[in-house]
Amino acid sequence: MSGLTRVSGSFLREQVRAPLNVVLLIAIPVFFVLIFASVLGEFAAALGGDLAEQAATSISAGWAAAFLCGTLAFFALASSRGADRRLALAGLGAWRVVLSRITASLLLGVIVSLVAYLTLLLRSGVEHPLHAAAAIFAFAAIYTGIGALIGALVRDPLSGSLLVVLIFSLDIFSGPAMTSNASLANFTPTRPASNLLIAAGGGQGSPSGDWIGAFGIAAAGIAIALAAFWLTARKRA
Amino acid sequence: MSDSKDAPGIAAADLSACGGVDHEGGVPARRRVLRAVDIEKSFHRGIPPFRRSIPVLKRASIEIHAGELVGLVGENGSGKSTLMQIVVGLLKRDDGLIERPGRLGYCPQVPMVWDKLTIAEHFELFAQAYGLGREVAKQSEESLLEELQFTRYRDFRVEELSGGTRQKLNLALALMHDPELLLLDEPYAGFDWETYLRFWEMSERRREEGMGILIVSHLLAEQERLTRVYSLVDGKATST
Numbered sequence: 001m002s003g004l005t006r007v008s009g010s011f012l013r014e015q016v017r018a019p020l021n022v023v024l025l026i027a028i029p030v031f032f033v034l035i036f037a038s039v040l041g042e043f044a045a046a047l048g049g050d051l052a053e054q055a056a057t058s059i060s061a062g063w064a065a066a067f068l069c070g071t072l073a074f075f076a077l078a079s080s081r082g083a084d085r086r087l088a089l090a091g092l093g094a095w096r097v098v099l100s101r102i103t104a105s106l107l108l109g110v111i112v113s114l115v116a117y118l119t120l121l122l123r124s125g126v127e128h129p130l131h132a133a134a135a136i137f138a139f140a141a142i143y144t145g146i147g148a149l150i151g152a153l154v155r156d157p158l159s160g161s162l163l164v165v166l167i168f169s170l171d172i173f174s175g176p177a178m179t180s181n182a183s184l185a186n187f188t189p190t191r192p193a194s195n196l197l198i199a200a201g202g203g204q205g206s207p208s209g210d211w212i213g214a215f216g217i218a219a220a221g222i223a224i225a226l227a228a229f230w231l232t233a234r235k236r237a
Numbered sequence: 238m239s240d241s242k243d244a245p246g247i248a249a250a251d252l253s254a255c256g257g258v259d260h261e262g263g264v265p266a267r268r269r270v271l272r273a274v275d276i277e278k279s280f281h282r283g284i285p286p287f288r289r290s291i292p293v294l295k296r297a298s299i300e301i302h303a304g305e306l307v308g309l310v311g312e313n314g315s316g317k318s319t320l321m322q323i324v325v326g327l328l329k330r331d332d333g334l335i336e337r338p339g340r341l342g343y344c345p346q347v348p349m350v351w352d353k354l355t356i357a358e359h360f361e362l363f364a365q366a367y368g369l370g371r372e373v374a375k376q377s378e379e380s381l382l383e384e385l386q387f388t389r390y391r392d393f394r395v396e397e398l399s400g401g402t403r404q405k406l407n408l409a410l411a412l413m414h415d416p417e418l419l420l421l422d423e424p425y426a427g428f429d430w431e432t433y434l435r436f437w438e439m440s441e442r443r444r445e446e447g448m449g450i451l452i453v454s455h456l457l458a459e460q461e462r463l464t465r466v467y468s469l470v471d472g473k474a475t476s477t
Contacts, residue, residue, distance in 0.1 A: 003365050006361070006362075006365060007362060007365060010351075010354060010358055010361070010362055013353070013354070013358075014351050014352075014353040014354055015353075017353045017394070018353060079351075079352065080351055082345070082347070082349035083349045083350050083351050085327060085349070086343070086345065086349040086410075087362060087363070087366050088366075089325060089326050089327065089343065090343075090363055090366035090367060090410075091366045091367050091368060092362075092365065092366035235326045236326060236327055236328050236329040
């Protein structure tokens with residue numbers, strides 16, 4: 001087993017070892033897809049949006065992946081800041097710590113996306129399964145970046161977790177078809193991924209602009225996570 | 238060893254790459270393992286125009302040779318941990334020169350470990366970081382577990398350990414690659430009396446083997462064991 005694999009494996013184990021975390025990895029997607037989706041539809045109607053039931057169910061799988069990956073990335077960074085820096089200074093080097101952290105976070109993103117995807121598949125079925133899987137993973141990657149960035153910049157766990165939830169809430173309620181004011185949706189990080197997921201759930205294809213947008217923002221999310229991990233692990237002298 | 242003064246922010250010199258043997262009056266002296274000269278550090282709080290600077294270190298200098306057990310004392314907030322973190326590379330200095338060996342062990346005041354990983358997994362990760370081979374790492378792990386008497390907790394997660402056992406792990410991780418320079422920041426916090434005595438015996442044994450050791454504490458009761466003590470007052474370190 002290579003050094004990078006061994007360190008990434010330790011970082012991944014660190015995150016999934018808490019029994020409650022494992023329960024939440026399953027419970028949160030189930031809650032979002034089965035319960036939150038219908039609430040989301042009602043909110044959309046109240047805000048003047050026209051989010052259909054099928055679309056709300058599909059997009060909820062993406063929100064589940066986003067919520068889990070955002071909070072897990074935040075707490076991974078907030079709780080391991082000192083230990084990661086010590087390991088880097090001991091000789092592993094900041095970049096190897098960063099690569100191990102991003103590998104562990106993306107593996108976790110894949111697991112979370114898979115659970116959310118399977119929940120969606122069991123709940124309502126998906127017309128374009130590959131499109132939906134890609135869109136859900138884009139949600140996970142974008143929020144891995146957001147959570148890691150907040151973890152690097154905000155030291156207090158309570159303030160940081162509240163900030164993750166605030167950004168998540170603003171993102172949800174200004175998403176596509178959520179309000180009568182469509183211009184708000186143009187500025188949310190998950191807009192192209194949401195469009196892909198809504199279209200995939202309804203059996204429609206998506207324009208290339210949404211694909212490019214979703215992958216571009218997901219790649220930016222991963223790049224931001226890399227930068228956040230590096231900010232934490234780097235040497236200060 | 239280079240005595241040129243590097244610019245702030247430039248990595249400290251690696252003593253192992255510079256020879257590092259001093260000669261005083263023609264008699265070979267012990268190899269210098271740490272030289273920190275005129276270290277300055279201020280912390281900045283608040284946002285402009287309400288920003289204020291708090292100077293902590295004002296041209297503080299310390300020096301340690303192989304086989305020395307040196308103390309660094311000072312009141313709370315005097316800058317002891319700040320100086321140590323600058324030496325290690327956890328904090329950036331504003332000015333000054335640092336020369337230190339490549340093989341350095343650091344035991345932070347608060348254990349920097351992962352709560353969900355076991356003691357064995359910590360040894361594995363740090364063996365990887367120090368570049369130790371499988372056999373050397375295993376031997377080092379077993380000997381430190383035995384020496385600090387916490388072998389039975391090897392497969393326990395950190396979150397399941399008492400404060401004292403966490404501190405033993407914290408110390409063991411700094412020692413496992415047999416460093417040339419060992420930096421200990423309040424290393425015996427949480428130790429019981431037996432472990433406290435064992436800690437000093439371990440430190441003295443390593444000093445006799447040629448390790449340079451710096452112990453930071455607000456209170457050093459075992460001064461007779463130390464080669465010398467630096468006192469950090471008003472940002473300056475004076476040797477006694």
